[in-house]
């Protein structure tokens with residue numbers, strides 16, 4: 001269904017050109033994907049040339065508009081009668097960008113892959129491709145959202161294609177001026193780091209921490225401090241009120257034993273050490289052997305929901321930002 005550009009002549013078909021001749025053309029391998037017969041500008045990078053339309057580039061990007069208006073020393077030389085502009089980007093990145101500008105169904109919408117969106121976002125940011133950047137940000141936010149509801153939504157799970165490369169997410173957040181994705185990316189990075197340390201501890205003696213990612217370590221330190229406040233605020237919950245004979249006293253049924261003493265400590269440890277994904281997985285596990293009543297179980301789930309909301313709320317602060325709202329404001333100003 002995509003309008004494929006006409007297929008071009010094979011590469012290197014002008015090898016007969018005499019080297020050293022005064023009107024020698026630059027070495028350009030014609031792109032298999034973008035060598036449009038009616039193209040009037042060649043973007044050249046890493047020896048690959050893309051013959052496209054000046055007006056299309058200028059329409060999407062003020063950077064290209066200025067660049068093409070100013071001209072380029074290399075354009076004097078030309079290739080097969082078409083001006084050449086040398087750009088310093090990787091040929092693969094330019095190809096991604098041109099596909100996004102010329103094809104209506106690119107990048108494909110069904111699954112969202114950070115690895116595919118990353119080079120596009122870098123190009124969209126560098127060349128100020130406003131509408132493409134906007135579209136890419138909304139797709140990235142499916143992977144690294146700013147609300148807990150979006151993070152746990154079925155839509156996100158359905159559109160995920162494999163594990164998210166959290167480190168790549170952090171890099172994009174920093175280099176592409178996209179702080180709104182940083183809290184979720186740093187959280188995932190810290191979660192992975194904790195998982196690795198956990199399995200390392202079981203298999204190996206303690207080693208030096210040179211392998212650890214400093215940003216994830218910093219996140220975890222902040223996170224741990226912020227948790228004190230979160231737990232303190234939730235401490236006045238009635239079902240953590242009275243401790244009797246090693247049990248948190250049940251307020252509903254005399255026959256119910258109530259939650260065991262260690263339930264609270266285990267819950268706090270899981271949150272601090274991120275031994276589970278606290279945004280999704282049970283934070284208080286209730287084994288059959290606890291023999292608690294339905295009201296206690298409901299209380300546990302209600303507490304967990306409340307706790308989870310507060311954990312999501314402190315993510316920006318753990319990354320050094322004030323709040324989600326501050327991040328959203330910063331982001332919308334940047335993209336205005």
Ligand SMILES: [Zn+2]
Nearest residue numbers: 250256293296
């Ligand atoms: Zn109970």
